[in-house]
Amino acid sequence: MTENKPQTLKNLAARLLRALGAAVEQIMRAVFLLCGLVAIGFVLVISVYLIISGIPAIREIGLADFLLGTNWDPANKTAPAYGILPMILTSVYGTAGAIVIGVPLGFLMAVFLSKVAPRRAAAVIREVVDLLAGIPSVVYGLVGMMVLVPGIRELFGLPAGDSLLAAVIVLAVMILPSIISVSETALNAVPREYEEASLALGATELETYFRVSAPAAKSGIAAAVVLGVGRAIGEAMAILMVAGNVANMPSLLTSVKFLTTAIAGEMGYAGDLHRQALFSIGLVLFLFIMLINAALNLFLKRNKEGN
Amino acid sequence: MKRTLSLVLTAVMCVGLLAGCGGSTESAAPESTAPESTAPESVAPESSAPEAVSGIVNTNGSTSMNDVMLALKEGFGEVAPDVTVNYTGSGSGAGIEGVLAGSCDLGLSSRALSDDEKSQGAVENIIALDGVAVVINPENTVTDLTLEQIAQVFTGEITNWSELGGADAPIAVFGRENGSGTRSAFEEIVGVEDACAYTNEYSSTGDVIGNVASNPNAIGYASLSAVDDTVSALMVNGVAPSEDTVKDGSYAIQRPFVVVTVEGAELSDAAKAFLDYAMSAEVADIIAAAGAVSANA
Numbered sequence: 001m002t003e004n005k006p007q008t009l010k011n012l013a014a015r016l017l018r019a020l021g022a023a024v025e026q027i028m029r030a031v032f033l034l035c036g037l038v039a040i041g042f043v044l045v046i047s048v049y050l051i052i053s054g055i056p057a058i059r060e061i062g063l064a065d066f067l068l069g070t071n072w073d074p075a076n077k078t079a080p081a082y083g084i085l086p087m088i089l090t091s092v093y094g095t096a097g098a099i100v101i102g103v104p105l106g107f108l109m110a111v112f113l114s115k116v117a118p119r120r121a122a123a124v125i126r127e128v129v130d131l132l133a134g135i136p137s138v139v140y141g142l143v144g145m146m147v148l149v150p151g152i153r154e155l156f157g158l159p160a161g162d163s164l165l166a167a168v169i170v171l172a173v174m175i176l177p178s179i180i181s182v183s184e185t186a187l188n189a190v191p192r193e194y195e196e197a198s199l200a201l202g203a204t205e206l207e208t209y210f211r212v213s214a215p216a217a218k219s220g221i222a223a224a225v226v227l228g229v230g231r232a233i234g235e236a237m238a239i240l241m242v243a244g245n246v247a248n249m250p251s252l253l254t255s256v257k258f259l260t261t262a263i264a265g266e267m268g269y270a271g272d273l274h275r276q277a278l279f280s281i282g283l284v285l286f287l288f289i290m291l292i293n294a295a296l297n298l299f300l301k302r303n304k305e306g307n
Numbered sequence: 308m309k310r311t312l313s314l315v316l317t318a319v320m321c322v323g324l325l326a327g328c329g330g331s332t333e334s335a336a337p338e339s340t341a342p343e344s345t346a347p348e349s350v351a352p353e354s355s356a357p358e359a360v361s362g363i364v365n366t367n368g369s370t371s372m373n374d375v376m377l378a379l380k381e382g383f384g385e386v387a388p389d390v391t392v393n394y395t396g397s398g399s400g401a402g403i404e405g406v407l408a409g410s411c412d413l414g415l416s417s418r419a420l421s422d423d424e425k426s427q428g429a430v431e432n433i434i435a436l437d438g439v440a441v442v443i444n445p446e447n448t449v450t451d452l453t454l455e456q457i458a459q460v461f462t463g464e465i466t467n468w469s470e471l472g473g474a475d476a477p478i479a480v481f482g483r484e485n486g487s488g489t490r491s492a493f494e495e496i497v498g499v500e501d502a503c504a505y506t507n508e509y510s511s512t513g514d515v516i517g518n519v520a521s522n523p524n525a526i527g528y529a530s531l532s533a534v535d536d537t538v539s540a541l542m543v544n545g546v547a548p549s550e551d552t553v554k555d556g557s558y559a560i561q562r563p564f565v566v567v568t569v570e571g572a573e574l575s576d577a578a579k580a581f582l583d584y585a586m587s588a589e590v591a592d593i594i595a596a597a598g599a600v601s602a603n604a
Contacts, residue, residue, distance in 0.1 A: 075485040076501040150521060159479035159524045162507045241514075244507040245484065255507045265510040269370070269486035 047286070054283030057082070057276035066280065072247035072257070074266075074274035082277045084259070084284065090164065090250040091259045091288070094239070095232040097168035098175055102232075103225055105172070106179030107214075113180070114187040115209050133177035141241030144170040149242055156253055162244030164256045170238050175228035182227055186220020187213055219302050226296040233288055236260035259285045361389030362577030368395075368402015368415030371488030372564050375435055376415065378597040383584050390577045403429055406567045412578040414567030417492065428570040434585045435564040435599040438531035438553035439493045442516065442538040446523045449473040451542040454559050458497050460526060463504030468524070479506045481515050481527035493528045496560050528560075532598040553600045564599060 058066050061082045069083015109129075113122045144166055153161030190213045198208040214221070236258070244255025245265055257265075263278050263285075270278055366376065373396050380392045397405075399416040403424055406414030420431050441457055443449060449471050452460075459465045461480055469475040482505040483490035489512065494500045509515045512533045519525040520537035527538075531548055534540050540548050543559045552558035566582055568574065574582065584590065591604030 073485070073501065075491070078501065145518075146521070153522065153524075157477075159477035160481075160506050160518075160522055162518075240510070245510070246505050246508050255505075257508075265484050265508070266486060268510065269484070269488065274486060 050279065050283045050286050053276065053279040055280075057273055057280040058283075060273060061277065061280075066277070067284075070249060072262075074270070074277060080273070082273070084262075084277075084281055086247045086249050087257050087259045087262055087281070088284070090243075090256040091233055091285075093250045094164060094167050094171060094243075094256075094258060095229055097164070098171035098232040099225060099228055101168065101172035102175045102179055102228055106176050106224070106228075107183050107221060109176075109180050110183035110187055111209055111214070114184045115205075115213065129177050129180050132173075133181075137174065137235060137238040138241075140170050140174055141238035144238065144242040152253075158253060160244065160255070162242055162255050163253045164243065164250050165252045166242040167239040167256070167258070170242055171232045171235060174235060174238060175231050178231060179224045179228045182224035183217070183221045186217035186224070189220065190216040219299055223296060223299045226292060226299055230289060230292045230296065233292065234260065234285070236264040240264055259288075360387050360576050360580045362391075362575055364390060364392045364413065364575070364578045364581045365411040366392065366394050366402075366413045366415055366566075367397055367405045367411040368567070369399040369417035369488075369564070370396035371399075371417040371437070371492060372396075372415050373488075374597040375564055375594055375599050378593045379434075379581075379585050379590060382590060382593045383581055386584060387577075387580055390580065392581055403567050406569055409569075409572075412575060413582060416565040416567055417488070417562055418495070418565070419563055420565065420567065428572075430568045430570050431563075432566040432568060432582060432586060433563045433602045434566055434590075435594045436553050436561050436602050437492060437564055437599045438548055438550075438558060438561040439489060439496065439528050440531045440534045440540040440548045441526065441528050441543060441560065442519050442534060442540050443526050444519055444521075444523045445537070445539045447473055447539070449541070450539075451545055453544050454497060457541075457543065458499050461494075461497065461499045461503045461505075476524050478526055479522055479524040480504065481507050481509065481518055481522075481525050483512075483515065483528075484508050484510045489528065489530055492562050493560065496562060530598045531600070532595065550595075550600050554602070563602070 061069075066082055066084060067088070068085050069081060070085050071081040071083045072086060073079075073081045109125075113125060117125065148166050148169060149161035151161065152158065152163060152166055194212050194216055195208050198212040199205070203211065239258055240261045243258060243261060245257050245261055246255040247257040247262070248254050250256045259281050262281055266274070267278055373394075376394045380394060383390065383392060394415075395411070399418055402411070402414040403416050403420065404414075405411045407424075407427055407429060414429070417437065420429050425431070441452070447468065449468060452471060456465065456471060460471070460478055461482075463480070465471065466478055467475065468478055480503070482493075482503060485508075487510075491500075494503060507518065509518060512529045515527045515529050516533060516535065516538055519527045526541075531540075531550075531553065534548075542548075546552050546557045546559070548558050548560070553561050566585060568582070586603050588601070588604045591601035594601040
């Protein structure tokens with residue numbers, strides 16, 4: 001009987017400790033869950049806010065007039081116009097142009113880094129590419145404004161060089177780093193046996209890279225493209241400085257206004273319906289980027305399944 | 308950690324929102340009682356002791372006067388710390404209407420009052436003048452344009468500098484973004500409202516100056532106080548823009564900053580003190596720092 005007492009005490013203590021441990025476990029789990037929910041919360045709050053503040057202007061202007069109108073003149077005192085088609089087309093063309101220039105360049109660079117370059121040179125170049133990724137977008141804009149814009153003006157004999165072309169070039173340089181690093185990772189993941197088999201069958205190295213390695217890394221490269229599209233369509237600061245910011249229908253050598261630069265440039269002084277229309281532009285841009293993200297996820301998923 | 312941070316941020320934002328909403332109603336309520344309570348202690352407001360004045364002054368109107376009003380508010384806070392000056396930027400028209408309807412103490416207008424408005428009892432108190440300079444690249448040989456020529460350039464009727472006596476080069480017309488106060492002032496005074504064919508639009512005065520400075524084909528406009536020697540300011544109708552020519556009215560592209568009061572309506576002591584302060588010669592530096600030319604120095 002007397003021996004039993006300490007035994008029960010010990011048992012009690014152990015049980016208490018275990019219970020305490022379990023409680024801490026539960027609490028921590030709840031904390032982790034809450035942290036996870038915060039991210040979802042942010043996305044939800046932003047989406048709901050954008051939808052709530054973006055809908056009224058679209059309703060007032062009319063969806064068709066808003067999306068398909070070709071005239072953007074919100075501060076006009078007699079007949080304000082709120083058509084954003086020029087900006088939608090500019091954003092699409094600008095992004096497409098950046099992809100057309102940036103993707104081939106980035107892909108070839110990735111092939112070089114992954115397959116051709118000597119290891120030491122590749123290491124140096126990789127560092128430089130990382131550095132390129134770290135340059136703030138406003139610096140890209142600044143260099144574009146000081147070098148590219150006067151250059152384009154001189155070259156084409158224009159009154160001013162701010163144009164879609166300048167924006168496309170700046171965007172192409174800006175998306176290079178992500179395209180290079182994502183495609184290089186994809187190329188590195190191609191099993192060596194594929195390439196060795198190709199070489200053993202008598203294919204040259206070039207043939208091997210383009211006919212075997214690249215197709216094998218196809219979905220990774222596609223992911224790089226989608227990533228580049230996402231970065232290009234969301235960029236505002238750099239192109240605000242080189243695009244000229246007049247809402248013309250886009251053509252390569254005229255001043256243009258992107259969806260992003262409309263918001264960034266006009267929010268400061270906008271009032272009433274103009275301000276609300278800027279929120280609506282934000283909503284349109286948000287939907288664009290959601291679509292691109294969905295596409296990116298699709299590619300990444302397929303990539304995983306493929307491997 | 309993240310969550311607490313977000314909670315704190317959210318709380319701060321909510322408080323900010325509520326404060327923003329409360330501001331106008333809160334200030335409107337004591338406004339009616341303030342004059343009665345302060346009246347006995349300051350019988351003659353224009354006499355030596357403005358510190359004795361307390362109360363709230365609600366001003367409403369021109370968004371272009373934002374900088375000047377903020378500067379005056381700050382300066383007045385040092386002279387009369389017990390007076391709260393509220394400024395709402397809702398546009399000149401709304402400001403004039405507001406003071407006529409009695410919904411604010413002082414209306415703010417960045418244009419001269421119309422005869423119609425004057426006949427309704429609105430009184431013009433010009434506190435400052437805002438000059439807009441037309442700037443070109445220093446390499447450009449053009450020095451003098453008429454208001455009409457400027458209008459033709461900005462509407463796209465004249466597209467080459469040779470038509471204006473300059474080199475054979477296309478004109479790049481630079482302006483400010485939609486909604487900018489400088490843009491509306493310039494377009495209004497030159498008479499090219501909503502008719503401008505801009506080559507480029509920039510969202511700040513500095514951008515306009517910088518781009519005009521780097522482009523030999525460029526013409527742009529900027530608030531007079533922002534013009535530096537990287538660009539040259541054109542003479543308009545033969546008059547070079549300067550503080551003096553703006554003040555004596557000979558430089559054409561200018562507009563007044565007006566504080567509007569109502570004839571016959573008595574101002575509260577606080578409002579009167581603020582108006583006297585804004586009209587006094589001592590605020591010339593404050594107004595100049597805010598980018599305009601004092602009308603009373």
